[in-house]
Amino acid sequence: MKTSKYIFFAFAAFFCVSCIEDESVGAVKPISDIVIDEGSLEKVYNIQKNESLVIEPIVTQTNETLPLSYAWELDQEIYSTEKVFSYKGTKLGTFDGRLIVSNEDGKAFFTFTLNVNSPYEYGITVLSKDAEGRTHIAFMQEPMKEGDKKEFYDENCIEKNNPDAVFASNPADIIHTTGTLLLACQGKDGDDKDTPTIYYLNEKTFVVEDYVKSKEYPDFKPTRLLTPQGSYNGISYPVLSADGKMYSLPTFSAVLQPSHKFTSEYAQVGFAIGNDTENEIIVWDKGKNDKGKVTNGLACLYNGYGPFYCGSKYLLERDSLSTDQYYTDRFSKLTGIRTLVYIHKTPEQIEKSRREFIAIVQANTAQMKAIFATFFWRDVDGTGRNYEILDNGGFTKAASKNYKGIDEKTPCIANATYETMLFANGRTVKRWFYNSKKMDDKEVEGYLLDGVGEKGPDVLLEVGSAEAKITSFDISEDHQKTYVAFYEPNQEGKNGSVWVFDTNTGDVLEQYDNICYQPVKVLYKKKSGKKR
Helix, strand or coil: CCEEEECCCCCCCCCCCCCCECCCCCCEEECCCEEEHHHHHHCCCEEEEECCEECCCEEECCCCCCCCCEEEECCCEEEECCCCEECCCCCEEEECCCCCCCEECCEEEEEEEEECCCCCEEEEEEEEEECCEEEEEEEEEECCCCCCCCCCCCCHHHHCCCCCCCCCEEEEEEEEEEEEEEEECCCCCCCCCCCCCEEEEEECCCEEEEEECCCCCCCCCCEEECCCCCCCCCCEEEECCCCCCCEECCCCCCCCCCCCCCCCCEEEEEEEEECCCEEEEEECCCCECCCCCCCCCCEEEEEEEEEEEEEECCEEECHHCCHHHHHHHCCCCCCCEEEEEEECHHHHHHHHCEEEEEEEEEEECCCEEEEEECCCEEEEEHCCCCCCCCHHHHEEEEEEEECCCCCCCCCCCCCCCCEEEEEEEECEEEEEEEECCCEECECCCCEECCCCCCCCCCEEECCCCCCCEEEEEEECCCCCEEEEEEEECCCCCCCEEEEEECCCCEEEEEEEEEEEEEEEEEEECCCCCCCC
């Protein structure tokens, strides 16, 4: 049995047997040594916020008749004088702890560390809505120590941490940005108490720290939040509304206003990508910009500059839309919007290449084109003044048979590791190799968007029952895992599920059934510095 023994007494600190003179009888009696059994304690305790911790030490002493007193310190302050330590983790942080056990002869000590961790550090996060449209968030914390189970919390995480709040219904989007989870809800039409709202949630506690309503903009109904992961404090980022209008929302205060940069009408697709040095926002402009030009192209906002427009042939230079002839000669519109897909890249891949997107457009009734934009614009030699025009060399094109099932609402995700785009068709996850891939010893281009070919439909995975409907994808940072969220329309209650599968083979790795309501969005919430 491993023990911890610390006795402070003059001339007896290092003796196995010590004595003390009893003046009342002229005798000498042995010291009552205190022994704290280290096997009954731990050097480090990890609990989650609002979780309770009970520590009951095993303590013995040489003379069992002497009374013992206990003191539990946290950060050098006395927290409790009971033998049993009872603590509820109401405050996040790391605390230095110490147990002090005393009798009339001396003291013994045991030091430990107490970590009160966020229950939402990193793990699968699912935004969903129930049959009445109420907003729910389900979360599964990744195990923080060996032996912990992987399971979703039973409760609605935002209701649990905001018991006095009434959330707007019909959630539309959730994103994880610097220090914050942004949650957009559309509310209920005609209900003055259930209006469109965007919430700022603390990323570690899910507590509402701020929110913005849109009473002054009656047509505003948020559908997509376009704030990058590496957002800069003090900068405003776009919020897309259901009517195609764009609004602006700053990271530092909950103030909503119409966007002064994106002034056209936009499709319900768009991406905001960022890191420590740059941010890029891509949306599909399908209306007229503030100069009255019909754009029907990709609009790119880069580090607050732009938007710069990219058509099927050329990128337009800054301020070039003011020249009618330049616009007519240089800009070829992208018509027949289907969807816009960001190609996820690992941090290593991003360092070696530019960001890429797949723009799928309807070319005519028989054929669809997928345009891969390697980049939309860039400054020359970092000058910030001179810009390269992207020519045909800025794109590669692949054509396939028409697949009518893909539109701007189709859940899609693409990755650069396997050069595949995954998209949903009901319960089916289909795979398209957007670049040259060797399959059955045969090189194919743009295989296989419509399920037509020698192999037949390229079905990677089917989820749930025959009636199941996929609503959202996310992918791990190394691209080895893909997260798919779906629901069963014929089931009541928690009819939503999340499966995790191998991105390359389609093998199901993890399966979490009936853990949420109808999923709106699944995302893997990362811990700072933690890879998925």
